[in-house]
Amino acid sequence: MSTTSSTKLDTLIDRFHQTFGHSEHAPQAFFAPGRVNLIGEYTDFTGGLVFPCGITQGTTLLIRRTHNRQYRFASTNFDATANLTHSETSQKQGDLWVNYPLGVFAEFAKRGIELDGFDCLYSGNVPNGAGLSSSASVEVVTAFAINSLLETAFNPIELVKMSQSAENDFVGMQCGIMDQFAVAMAQQDHAMQLNCETLEYRQVPLHLDGLSIVVTNTNQRRELSESAYNDRVKECQRALELLSSVMPIDALGQLLPEQLNEHESVFANDAVALKRARHICEENARVRAAVPALESGNIEQFAQLMNASHDSLRDLFEVSSEPLNQLVNLARSQPSVLGSRLTGAGFGGCTVSLVASDKVETFKSAIAPAYMQATGLEATFYVISPGAGVRPLALNNATQGDH
Numbered sequence: 001m002s003t004t005s006s007t008k009l010d011t012l013i014d015r016f017h018q019t020f021g022h023s024e025h026a027p028q029a030f031f032a033p034g035r036v037n038l039i040g041e042y043t044d045f046t047g048g049l050v051f052p053c054g055i056t057q058g059t060t061l062l063i064r065r066t067h068n069r070q071y072r073f074a075s076t077n078f079d080a081t082a083n084l085t086h087s088e089t090s091q092k093q094g095d096l097w098v099n100y101p102l103g104v105f106a107e108f109a110k111r112g113i114e115l116d117g118f119d120c121l122y123s124g125n126v127p128n129g130a131g132l133s134s135s136a137s138v139e140v141v142t143a144f145a146i147n148s149l150l151e152t153a154f155n156p157i158e159l160v161k162m163s164q165s166a167e168n169d170f171v172g173m174q175c176g177i178m179d180q181f182a183v184a185m186a187q188q189d190h191a192m193q194l195n196c197e198t199l200e201y202r203q204v205p206l207h208l209d210g211l212s213i214v215v216t217n218t219n220q221r222r223e224l225s226e227s228a229y230n231d232r233v234k235e236c237q238r239a240l241e242l243l244s245s246v247m248p249i250d251a252l253g254q255l256l257p258e259q260l261n262e263h264e265s266v267f268a269n270d271a272v273a274l275k276r277a278r279h280i281c282e283e284n285a286r287v288r289a290a291v292p293a294l295e296s297g298n299i300e301q302f303a304q305l306m307n308a309s310h311d312s313l314r315d316l317f318e319v320s321s322e323p324l325n326q327l328v329n330l331a332r333s334q335p336s337v338l339g340s341r342l343t344g345a346g347f348g349g350c351t352v353s354l355v356a357s358d359k360v361e362t363f364k365s366a367i368a369p370a371y372m373q374a375t376g377l378e379a380t381f382y383v384i385s386p387g388a389g390v391r392p393l394a395l396n397n398a399t400q401g402d403h
Contacts, residue, residue: 029393032141033058034126035182044176047197048253049287054186056387059124066117076123103166136179139163186389220348239277279316303339310341319346
């Protein structure tokens with residue numbers, strides 16, 4: 001919810017009471033954004049560098065502690081609801097969306113925290129499957145809310161790690177830490193350069209004078225993305241194993257392009273692993289170059305790095321798709337566009353483009369029909385403002401009270 005207005009919250013409170021009823025315990029509200037990664041793709045799980053920003057769209061959670069060892073989940077985005085007993089919260093519920101909050105519950109339980117009953121209503125406006133981290137938004141808002149309600153005093157970085165483990169260990173998606181970190185730690189009007197191995201980060205002001213960040217959704221189904229993502233994790237692990245036999249390296253993100261060139265012979269029997277390693281080390285180099293480019297006001301150089309990132313994801317990491325390539329090519333053909341690339345896991349999802357602000361409508365009207373003609377798919381456009389990270393929301397005392 002870009003501005004999570006009081007009217008919107010009032011509507012959600014009404015929905016909460018319609019769904020779960022009233023009690024002596026009033027719900028509390030929390031918000032976590034989605035994120036868009038501007039450059040540095042598939043580098044997070046290899047301990048490399050990424051450059052994401054939070055967005056103003058995200059997930060609002062209304063949550064009430066009930067103390068009754070019942071756990072009820074509903075969403076304004078999905079029909080599926082869940083009413084679980086204490087023992088059922090430790091079990092994966094098929095492929096339902098509730099596995100994301102349940103994974104977070106499991107992380108608190110691992111740390112000896114007794115969860116004694118909650119009613120949870122989620123409402124999000126991050127498009128699912130678009131590569132803007134709707135799942136991380138749900139995980140982080142859940143972890144932050146429970147930490148607040150139970151006063152467990154976990155610091156933000158621990159909550160980030162718990163949220164990542166929820167997705168890795170409970171949901172089964174082997175993502176790196178970027179999504180959860182960006183969702184939790186984002187700063188308004190900034191992007192962050194994050195070292196995913198050390199978790200060192202720095203906030204970088206986004207001075208995009210006269211430019212807008214436009215995210216375009218391919219609306220392509222991504223049925224293969226999860227298995228393909230996990231395949232890329234394994235291929236990068238193979239590359240690391242080969243390199244570690246000839247050089248002191250314990251994370252692929254540490255690899256420099258010149259080191260790969262020096263030790264290229266170890267990939268004689270694994271051309272795929274070589275391509276993956278080359279993308280990782282060159283993508284990290286692009287992130288390292290991105291920050292001084294932005295800080296010196298050289299937006300054109302930053303845009304060129306974005307373009308090179310997409311080409312590498314297409315050719316070396318092989319995670320693009322025909323609809324993604326169509327969107328990128330169409331965007332780059334527009335004189336108002338400085339740079340464009342896929343963002344997120346690929347195989348569909350979204351592109352991110354830097355577009356002259358006064359030409360955004362022209363950009364949309366040019367891209368939409370050409371993309372439809374090329375792919376038969378309808379593109380959806382989002383103009384993104386870099387937003388702040390997870391936070392509590394104030395509820396109107398006159399409207400939140402339970403009876």
